[in-house]
Amino acid sequence: MRRFAALLVVLVLGLSLAACGDDSPALDESGADDGADTTTDESADATDTEEIAMEQGDAGVTVTGELGAKPVITVPGGEPPTTLLYSDLVEGDGAEAPEGAAVSMHYVGVSWSNGEQFDASWDNGKTLDYPLSQLIEGWQRGVPGMKVGGRRLLVIPPALGYGSQQVGSIAANETLVFVIDLVALP
Numbered sequence: 001m002r003r004f005a006a007l008l009v010v011l012v013l014g015l016s017l018a019a020c021g022d023d024s025p026a027l028d029e030s031g032a033d034d035g036a037d038t039t040t041d042e043s044a045d046a047t048d049t050e051e052i053a054m055e056q057g058d059a060g061v062t063v064t065g066e067l068g069a070k071p072v073i074t075v076p077g078g079e080p081p082t083t084l085l086y087s088d089l090v091e092g093d094g095a096e097a098p099e100g101a102a103v104s105m106h107y108v109g110v111s112w113s114n115g116e117q118f119d120a121s122w123d124n125g126k127t128l129d130y131p132l133s134q135l136i137e138g139w140q141r142g143v144p145g146m147k148v149g150g151r152r153l154l155v156i157p158p159a160l161g162y163g164s165q166q167v168g169s170i171a172a173n174e175t176l177v178f179v180i181d182l183v184a185l186p
Contacts, residue, residue, distance in 0.1 A: 052082070052083060052084055052157060052159055052160055054083065054084040054085075054086060054141055054142065055083050055084070055085055055086075056085070056086060056087060057081070057085040057086075057087060057155075058085065058087040058155070059076070059080070059085055059155050060076035061073060061074065061075055061076065061155060062074045062076075063089055063151075063153055067149075067151050067181065069122075070108060070120060071108055071151070071179045073108060073110045073115075073117075073179055074115065075110060075111075075112050075115040075177055077115070080113075080155070080157065080175035081155055081157065082157050084138055084141055084142055084155070084156055084157060084160055085154070086142050086153065086154055086155075087152065088146070088150060088151070089150075089151040089152065089179070090149075090151040092147030092148050092149030092150030092151075092182060093147060093148075093149050094147050094148025094149045094150075094182075094185075095147065095148050095185050096147050097143055097144050097145065097146050097147070097182060098144055099132065099140070099144045100132050100133045100140075101131070101132055101143075101144070102129070102131045102132075102185065102186050103130065103131075103132060103143060103184075103185060103186075104127045104128070104129045104182075104183045104184040104185070104186055105121070105127055105128050105143075105180050105182055105183055106121045106127055106128075106180070106183060107120065107121050107122075107178050107179065107180045107181070108120040108121075108122060108178065108179050109176055109178045110176075110178075111169075111170060111171065111174050111175075111176065112155070112174065112175035112176070112177055113171065113174060113175070116169075118168065118169045118170050119168075127183050127184075129186060136156070136160065136161050136162070136176075137159075137161075138154060138156030138157075138160035138161050138176065139178075139180075141160065142154040142156065143180065143182070146180070146182045148182050148183070148184055148185060149182070150181070150182050151180070151181050151182075152180050152182070153177070153178070153180075154176075154178045154179075154180065155176075156175065156176040156177075156178065157175055158172075158173045158174060158175060161175070161176045162174070162176075
């Protein structure tokens with residue numbers, strides 16, 4: 001019964017996001033079917049995700065805009081970092097997100113290679129309300145420790161994002177840049 005309920009939640013979320021025209025790049029391949037080929041070639045993702053460190057830093061990414069409003073992200077170009085980087089742009093004063101928590105967040109995502117936005121919850125006015133365990137690994141590792149009311153920058157290497165898969169407008173082997181506002185821990 002639990003498995004059915006979990007599958008139903010994933011299906012409903014996937015359908016609601018598809019209806020909004022949202023590619024939901026923060027969702028992992030099992031989170032929603034966007035029509036992309038989800039087969040993986042283990043040899044294509046040669047980097048072992050266990051070896052990718054999480055470090056504090058921003059890789060030269062700049063973010064403008066006030067907390068509570070859609071931020072603007074500017075990527076410096078050049079070679080992307082190979083580690084998961086995080087930077088608390090605003091430290092929240094609420095509860096701290098534990099690993100695997102259900103979260104309610106607003107976010108903007110841009111591609112490192114061209115600086116173009118590929119998704120933003122701000123555009124449809126709805127937060128992403130989902131368990132971290134169902135999101136890409138970069139979010140699973142990069143969001144815990146964040147406090148409600150905070151804003152965090154994540155720079156996610158391909159091995160912790162979508163690897164060698166193209167997903168919607170996100171190119172294969174793309175480094176992802178997200179600014180996330182943690183709204184609540186439902």
